[in-house]
Amino acid sequence: MHLDAQDPGQIFWTHMGKSFDSGTPGTLYFDANSIGPMPCTVPLKMTTVLQEGWAQARRRSWNELDWLEQPRTLGASIAHLIGADSKDVRVTDTTSINQYKLLRYALSVAAPRHVIVLERHVFPSNRYVAEAIARDHQAQLRFIDDASQLPAALAPQDVAVVALSHVDYRSSTRLDMTELNRYIREAGAMSLWDLSHSAGAVAIALRQSDADLAVGCGYKYLCGGPGAPALLYIHPRWADAAWPAIAGWMGHADTFAFDADYRPGAGADRFLVGTPAVLANAAFSAAAQLWREVDPVALNQRHRSLTDTLIQLFDEQCAPWPVHLSSPRHHAQRGGHVTLQFHGAAALAQALVEQGVVVSSRKPDALRWGVHPLTTTHQQLWSAVQVLRQLLASGTWQDARFERPVV
Ligand SMILES: Cc1ncc(COP(=O)(O)O)c(C=O)c1O
Structure with a gap:
């Protein structure tokens, strides 16, 4: 997405992104609020x-x-x-x-x-x-x-x-x-x-x-x-x-x-x-x-850019469905994740995970997107919200197999 290319610190963020294992191919991770990504040097x-x-x-x-x-x-x-x-x-x-x-x-x-x-x-x-x-x-x-x-x-x-x-x-x-x-x-x-x-x-x-x-x-x-x-x-x-x-x-x-x-x-x-x-x-x-290499001010800006974009995508792409932002809109009042309120959050989270978008839910209706500023890209946010949109449009998240509780 062009927002990635426009970022003046892009070379640094690309270097950082490559310093972490990208996980299972085809999977997008938004669970840094549970377990953050693994640096590539951990096995060594x-x-x-x-x-x-x-x-x-x-x-x-x-x-x-x-x-x-x-x-x-x-x-x-x-x-x-x-x-x-x-x-x-x-x-x-x-x-x-x-x-x-x-x-x-x-x-x-x-x-x-x-x-x-x-x-x-x-x-x-x-x-x-x-x-x-x-x-x-x-x-x-x-x-x-x-x-x-x-x-x-x-x-x-x-x-x-x-x-x-x-x-x-x-x-x-x-x-x-x-x-x-x-x-x-x-x-x-x-x-x-x-x-x-x-x-x-x-x-x-x-x-x-x-x-x-x-x-x-x-x-x-x-x-x-x-x-x-x-x-x-x-x-x-x-x-x-x-x-x-x-x-x-x-x-x-x-x-x-x-x-x-x-x-x-x-x-x-x-x-x-x-x-x-x-x-x-x-x-x-x-x-x-x-x-040790990370400047906290730049980290904060990167996180703001990513999470502001995510909120904008939710607003633009999910307007027809009853998903509501429950996190504050101002970055200074927000932490690491962005939460959507949705009746059926637990089932929707599981449906997203099945489609390769790893998010989490908390009772009764919170769908949490944990955005890691060192590894997440704007492009990934766009791709993930497209999956969310398709699930909401098709209603497949209501399938019985998504009803059993998971952590
Ligand atoms: C806000 C908060 N505090 C404390 C804990 C518990 O941390 P620990 O398992 O290291 O005791 C958690 C775990 O998720 C948490 O989210």
Whole structure:
């Protein structure tokens, strides 16, 4: 499509696109909001870590290879994407576990404040983690339906931490981090952002917006691979403020001193717990190498161009059918994916997948198109929307075989 050719950064985007495996021939992927594309160098990285590391160097790998450093080096390679300093970011554990660690940390720092504010319809795992903390540690949960209720929730001046999704996993609505962080800080509380649906897709300014804490999935737009470790960020003003909730040897100030007593490591290091997931980190390191080359401003522009085009195509090509945009129209208010509202989204998603257009659905009626700015082209968007149009026109998505539920 001519929009690809018109982009002044086209040479760079073509190079990036070629740095990723294109997947099954004839398939168009719009599921970077679940699992991002695989960098071509992953198989080599994995073979190297298995052969040179595990099979040959074995225990000596801890000294001879970079295994112990990876939570730091991986964090450093993505820090610019989230507007953070390298020293404040680690890649480790899962998003849910990091959410737990940082909620507990915020409760320690902010004591005797004991209230966690969170969105009622947040990604379920985030809610479950907070519920379990509330049961065990007498933290109290206060739910808000949306960010407009935040000032009222903060009013009693008892809030320790506000946990927010930067981008909603269903509608892709993106919150204004700068404005909300200001309210939160003025009320004496801390912010904890989940960047799962924005990191690697759109520009994020954690430090500039004065965010306190953040987590985010490594396996979505960041392309760390299935089950990849997650990111964790802490503002340096809190770096040495309390013990971590899970004190493990990798988070000790001097791991190999084997001290009897725990001493927290400096800053973000204290959130490392056990042995790094070396194989998963090896896969992530392929994407990390690519991310070092990416300018977040250019990435953001590329994502805007792609998703604006996708919305325009939906408007133009799908007007006769009851498909409605449920994501915001303005890019600054949107995250990585674009969501259509459609009664029958689950069946339509399966029909699209059968036709080689990989999208996902969420109950009750969300059809999600996860657009990866490093691999998606405008041409692919055009082709995919033609398939959508044909399915809507023919009505074949209503076939009984599309009724069984899939993930
Ligand atoms: C917004 C959000 N937060 C958290 C998670 C859970 O992440 P993890 O499986 O790494 O704990 C997900 C998973 O899809 C998510 O979408």
